[in-house]
Structures are given as structure tokens and as C-alpha cells.
Amino acid sequence: MxxxxxxxxxxxxxxxxxxxxxxxxxxxxxxxxNGKGEAYSPTDLLCSSLCSCMMTLMGIYANKESVSLEGLSADITKVMAANPRKVKEVIINFTIPELKASKEQIEGLKHAALTCPVSLSLSEELKQTISFNF
Incomplete structure (x- = not known):
């Protein structure tokens, strides 16, 4: 269904x-x-889906570790290529003002993000540049 x-x-x-x-x-x-740009484009959604998936997996890990992700946000930049027109690179910059977590937990959060299902489903040709400011 x-x-x-x-x-x-x-x-x-x-x-x-x-x-x-x-x-x-x-x-x-x-x-x-040729569009009006009045809503997300399909390629915007692809980039947003990647970020949302990463945040969700970080959230699952954080819940298991009793770590608060309050204030977590991300800025996303999409880089397009021509001939053929496609997303060439997704740049995601995660920020959390005051993360109270051990170094091991921070590495666990990063690993969770980088191994999310959307990330693993995308072509290896699509460059994923991810930074964590916490």
C-alpha cells in the first residue's frame, strides 16, 4: 500500500x-x-530530507544517552551542477549552543548523523559536506 x-x-x-x-x-x-520559487523545490526537499534524517538519528541516539538536543539547528546549502542538472553537493552545518555531552557521546551523535538512511541511500557522487559545531 x-x-x-x-x-x-x-x-x-x-x-x-x-x-x-x-x-x-x-x-x-x-x-x-522556469519556476516561481514560491515553495521548496524537489531538490530542496532532498537536501532537507537528508538534514532531517540526520537530526532524527541524532535524536534517537540522544534519547538513549539522556542527552538534550534542545536548540539544535542546521543551515543547509545546496550546490547544483549542470549537464546533467543535479545536486552536486549538500553542505549541512549543525549547531547547538550548549551541548552537555561527553566526547564519546558527541562522537556517537556524529556517527548517528553520518549513517542515517537517507545519507546511505544517496549516490556516492553526491558530495555530503557535514560540519558539527558542538
């Missing part, structure tokens, strides 16, 4: 629905590819 459904809305826009929850995501083509 399908877990998601996507409909084309016209004008290079789609609406994705998560069937179980009913939550929706709108995508729009970016302005440099």
Missing part, C-alpha cells in the same frame, strides 16, 4: 500528501529552472 501520493497542480507545482497523517507538501520549480 502506498504511503504517499503526489499530484501535479500545473505551473511546475506539485502537492504531496502523506497518507497516514494527511500532511501536505507543496513543491515549486526554482526560478533558475
Amino acid at each position: 502506498a504511503q504517499m501520493k503526489v499530484s501535479y497542480l500545473g505551473s511546475l507545482r506539485t502537492e504531496g500528501t502523506h497518507i497516514k497523517s494527511g500532511n501536505k507538501i507543496i513543491t515549486d520549480a526554482p526560478t533558475d529552472n
